[in-house]
Amino acid sequence: MIGGLFIYNHKGEVLISRVYRDDIGRNAVDAFRVNVIHARQQVRSPVTNIARTSFFHVKRSNIWLAAVTKQNVNAAMVFEFLYKMCDVMTAYFGKISEENIKNNFVLIYELLDEILDFGYPQNSETGALKTFITQTGIKSQSKEEQSQITSQVTGQIGWRREGIKYRRNELFLDVLESVNLLMSPQGQVLSAHVSGRVVMKSYLSGMPECKFGMNDKIVIDKQGKGGASEEAAAGKSGGGGGKQSIAIDDCTFHQCVRLSKFDAERSISFIPPDGECELMRYRTTKDIILPFRVIPLVREVGRTKLEVKVVIKSNFKPSLLAQKIEVRIPTPLNTSGVQVICMKGKAKYKASENAIVWKIKRMAGMKESQISAEIELLPTNDKKKWARPPISMNFEVPFAPSGLKVRYLKVFEPKLNYSDHDVIKWVRYIGRSGIYETRC
Amino acid sequence: MPAVSKGDGMRGLAVFISDIRNCKSKEAEIKRINKELANIRSKFKGDKALDGYSKKKYVCKLLFIFLLGHDIDFGHMEAVNLLSSNKYTEKQIGYLFISVLVNSNSELIRLINNAIKNDLSSRNPTFMCLALHCIANVGSREMAEAFAGEIPRILVAGDTMDSVKQSAALCLLRLYKASPDLVLMGEWTSRVVHLLNDQHMGVVTAAISLITCLSSKNPDEFKTCVSLAVSRLSRIVSSASTDLQDYTYYFVPAPWLSCKLLRLLQCYPPPEDGAVKGRLVECLETILNKAQEPPKSKKVQHSNAKNAILFEAISLIIHYDSEPNLLVRACNQLGQFLQHRETNLRYLALESMCTLASSEFSHEAVKTHIETVINALKTERDVSVRQRAADLLYAMCDRSNAKQIVAEMLSYLETADYSIREEMVLKVAILAEKYAVDYSWYVDTILNLIRIAGDYVSEEVWYRVIQIVINRDDVQGYAAKTVFEALQAPACHENMVKVGGYILGEFGNLIAGDPRSSPLVQFNLLHSKFHLCSVPTRALLLSAYIKFINLFPETKATIQEVLRSDSQIRNSDVELQQRAVEYLKLSSIASTDVLATVLEEMPPFPERESSILAKLKKKKGPGAVTVELEDGKERGELNGGGDRGGDAAIAASNASTPSPSADLLGLRSTAPVSGTTPSAGSLLVDVFSEAGPSATSAGVNDDGFLSALHAPEASDSPLVEGPGDSDSAPPTVASEDPAPPLPESDELLNKFVCKNNGVLFENQLLQIGIKSEYRQNLGRMYLFYGNKTSVQFVSFNTTVSCPGELQSQLNVQTKTVEPLVEGGAQVQQVINIECLTDFIDAPLLNIKFRYGGALQNISLKLPVTINKFFQPTEMAAADFFQRWKQLSQPQQEAQKIFKASHGMDTEVLKAKLLGLGTALLENVDPNPENYVCAGVIQTKAQQVGCLLRLEPNAQAQPGEQMYRLTLRSSKDTVSQRVCDLLAEQF
Secondary structure: OOOEEEEEOOOOOEEEEEEOOOOOOOHHHHHHHHHHHOOOOOOOOOEEEEOOEEEEEEEEOOEEEEEEEOOOOOHHHHHHHHHHHHHHHHHHHOOOOHHHHHHOHHHHHHHHHHHEEOOEEOOOOHHHHHHHOOOOOOOOOOHHHHHHHHHHHHOOOOOOOOOOOOOOOEEEEEEEEEEEEEEOOOOOEEEEEEEEEEEEEEEOOOOOEEEEEEOEHHHHHHHHHHOHHHHHHHHHHHOOOOOOOEOOOEEEEOOOEOHHHHHHHOOEEEOOOOEEEEEEEEEEOOOOOOOEEEEEEEEEEOOOEEEEEEEEEEOOOOOOEEEEEEEEEEOOOOEEEEEEEEOOOEEEEEHHHOEEEEEEEEEEOOOEEEEEEEEEEOOOOOOOOOOOOOEEEEEEEOOOOOOOOEEEEEEEOOOOOOOHHHOEEEEEEEEEEEEEEEOO | OHHHHHHHHOHHHHHHHHHHHHOOOHHHHHHHHHHHHHHHHHHOOOOOOOOHHHHHHHHHHHHHHHHOOOOOOOOHHHHHHHHOOOOHHHHHHHHHHHHHHOOOOOOOHHHHHHHHHHHHHOOOHHHHHHHHHHHHHHOOHHHHHHHOOHHHHHHHOOOOOHHHHHHHHHHHHHHHHHOOOOOOOOOHHHHHHHHHHOOOHHHHHHHHHHHHHHHHHOOOOOOOHHHHHHHHHHHHHHOOOOOOHHHEEOOEEOHHHHHHHHHHHOOOOOOOOHHHHHHHHHHHHHHHHHHHOOOOOOOHHHHHHHHHHHHHHHHHHHHHOOOHHHHHHHHHHHHHHHOOOOHHHHHHHHHHHHHHHOOOOOHHHHHOOHHHHHHHHHHOOOHHHHHHHHHHHHHHOOOOOHHHHHHHHHHHHOOOOHHHHHHHHHHHHHHHHHOOOOHHHHHHHHHHHHHHOHHHOOHHHHHHHHHHHHHOHHHHHHHHHHHHHHHOOOOOOHHHHHHHHHHHHHHHHHHOOOHHHOHHHHHHHHHHHHOOOOHHHHHHHHHHHHHHHHHOHHHHHHHHHHHHOHHHHOOOOHHHHHHHHHHHHHHHHOOHHHHHHHOOOOOOOOOOOOHHHHHHHHHOOHHHHHHHHHHHHHHHHHHOOOOHHHHHHHHHHHHHOOOHHHHHHHHHHHOOOOOOOOOHHHHHHHHHHHOOOOOOOOOOOHHHHHHHHHHHHHOOOOOOOOHHHHHOOOOOOOOOOOOOOOOOHHHHHHHOOOOOOEEEEEOOOEEEEEEEEEEOOEEEEEEEEEEOOOOOEEEEEEEEEOOOOHHHHEEEEEOOOOOOEOOOOEEEEEEEEEEOOOOOOOOEEEEEEEEOOEEEEEEEEOOOOHHHHEEEOOOOHHHHHHHHHHOOOHHHEEEEEEEOOOOOOHHHHHHHHHHHOOEEEOOOOOOOOOEEEEEEEEOOOOEEEEEEEEEEOOOOOOOOOEEEEEEEEOOHHHHHHHHHHHHOOO
């Protein structure tokens, strides 16, 4: 279990230090600072073992969060907790920065007391936490209110309190995906996968029972055996790309989802927490729609010159618009000058990053654009050949590259008198680039 | 000049550095550096010429980036350009960059060398100095090659400035240290010596470092420096503190120079010239006198400088070791320091005194400080000082104060630091042994030692106490009694149990008369410790039990019961289980007289160098050797002189036995437990000294112990020397002609076919050990002739001859040996062998010497056989059979079918085949029972490939087991000879 948790600023000064177990001494704080933050070589691994003590760290802007343990813990659990911790802090005071942490240190200690007990993670649902950990100081609470909080936190549905009322019952669903790719110069896909999340923001009264449906292959196939005609129709109307179902490699759910029901009949039903929550996370590797294709062309002209031409092609419906496109073309370490010509967008040689950065604001589907650059090189006496790092790309597209479609989200609230039809539902798809690289 | 003021600033650099320092994170720093590197690259692109200032600035930035830990792969050219600048600052930065960044194999080295050459030949002293510093900083071989000739010329040239001379001297020193072969001595050497007379003290100081280094390599060339150094020293020592102005340091005239002069003199023996010597003694006396004077300053620098000279002077006095007067004075001076406030001084005093103690003149003087030193050992706070105090106590110990010192060290041991305990234990053990007049005292001391610091008592220490107890009849009873008493303590150290087990097992009968220590009581006492001990100790205890059965038949039932218990006979440890099973069988099957023979009391150990001493020597550096040499002399008093060399030979022979444990296994499986040979008693000794991995260090080795008990059944093992050969007295022919080879010499030859080291021959007078190594067609053989008597051998002479056609087949060169072999001593002879072509006979070794007037004449065959020149060849099965078929002509094959004269144990056979020199090929023969080997015999004339196949019929009854040996080689004589040789081995 987690033995302690430290938060450092960029200089390695300790901002927050909370120790849960006796096996973690004061010196652990310094050990991490010396061996990781101030390490001569940048530490890449998120897990560092120093003198039989394991340090798990995440970095948010200039802030280091480090969980420490001497035991053999589940590393994934620790990181999940650290991410959760970041989410909770963001929900409470916004951006995680040194100043914010210093201003809210009492709050953070209070939170740490609540969400970790003797190193075991507890309820870290922001909604639930906000009911009893507030920033506005002590608000006099009546006996009933207090007992209500207690019964909620210790009850079966710890993430939602009773008696929520909205005039308008509204529901927002965001399908956020990041697509990762590694492609060979000849256009062969070496590896590709999509990791996605379904984020739900709900403003619903009472204790609504929700049911979420998507074009999961297993479900579709199963239903296809039963009532094929109905589903086939639904499939046709939903799958704009022509793809009817997708194979999900693995997925995880928010704690509110009834896993037993998912295991038995693969249906996702739950009582959502009030406000925002991440309903599920999933990963797919098959039949990914790659939004962009990068075609590199690198030619070495003698020892002192390099010609680079990069073409990008957008590969989706022409009606859709991709945004925030950025192509990063690495330059050799002995670059002494760069001339760039591009038709669209802006391109610039950034010496501090050893790369040419080409930015395009918007680009419609089925289009093509190109950049060409002449790179002058300084002859060196180093025999090492340039390693040619891959060209990477960033973008945002308004569809899900995995092909995932939300088929339905039904809301039942038997006690209150609103039905599924009264709920206003919004669905949005956003596909972003993860590590999207093409070798050159 | 504006350029200069601009050069002082370098604002761009300052801004860059402050930017880097202000970076908040590593990533930001890397970004900033990347940006700067891109900027510099675009500047260096070569479109436009940069002025010197910018070039310098960018090179500086690159240097700074490099020092931050980033790779720099350009800018070298610009740095080299800076070298040819005329401005000091630019040149300096250029040289700085080059000495930090240019590696020796850079292509630019030629350009750099050229620039340096220009600077060296310029008349500007600053430039010359810069160039010299650069050479010294880089100090590579290329630099040495380019400038090793030039620098001495600059050094001795008349018109060179003093500052340049200084730099040149130090630069040359650096090059000499880096690549001594490139700095050639020449006529400049004599002129360098005369730099000692230079007016400028700085030049002298620099030159003397060079001379000290050079003269330590070629003392003769620089002999003249002694008188010059003495006169220089006397001038400094006698000068008033104000005379030397710049070179007076806190009222001490030229302390560094004085120290260096004194150190230089330590490279040479005392000057022979009386006048010079007188002057030197006078100097040393003045230095000693000055130490007595009240200090001229309270500053610590003053006393440090003064003491530095004093300590250097004292080491010179110790080095000369010829002036009793000075030695005693030095000793007294150090005595004062022993109680000084300053810890460093106490440390140095103790260290110097350690060396003084070994001088015969000052030994007594040192001894007077014993109380202070003991006090230091007890009260000193710094562990390093305590360590020195312990060293000094060890060094000053002699017969008169041994008891006191040993007692003090023992009492200190209880509180001593863990870091020095082991060494302390060794020292106590050595002193106790060396100065033991009374062996009961010795036994007491060592047992005490084990009691106090059991964990730090190394094996050697308790091996040694057992050796001594066994060799001394008079202490055996006492030792048994003391050990018995010591074991009664509720908690005793495992080492104590080991000693106890061994001694009671051997001499328990000596105290069995007393009802308080009756056999059963002894056994119960030992057995009460049994379960707390580690496996090796338990194994030893089991051996002690079986010895008990022999000593006290009345304990037999009890002990058999113990051996029979499941915890022994089914022990999970193989060693313990085997011992239990075998001892149980031995005790129930063998008759009492057989038991008595097998379990006879250990015979005395051959006298040898104290194993502990060897251990201590190994632990300490060569610094301790002076003391140890003396040990060697005095050791004789106790042990009546031993043959150290003999040990070495035996040790060497051990090295060759493939793996003692493997052999041990082999021995065990060869024959059932019953049956002994009459020679068991003497056999024990031999096995004892040869078996076991640590036989060099001690006799009491568990493995050895066990194999001793098993040896009788397995006298055929290559490990065991058959004393039957040597016990039959050799014919001593009283003639000057070489005697005919001994009848058993062929047998001896066969013994060495599969091994390279061992005892070649032994009779009552002489033991010949052999150690040999072969590489390709060359071989080297070391013969160790050990005189076993106490009388010296006169006109000892050995010759090696090659009879008949062997002369053209083998080239043998011998070095002559000393004609006198002292009693108990050992001499070594080296024989170089070259194999010209294949051969059959072995060279003859003839030894002639006079022992007590009678001429001894012994001839032996040297165990040089054709298989020694085998090079193992690994090959795959397909390969092997292909070659096997290629050698199919009848004369290429030799085959023999013969009876197995020894058991057919796989491991033994494998060891023998490997010993033959061939490669043993696994998984080649379809029948896994068969053995297949391949090798190439290397002779000067040709190489003879050789394939071997050995097929045993292991399933046959013992006694009918046969081998078929087939050899194929490209030469018929070789096949035949190797086949003959090998047939004798199985």
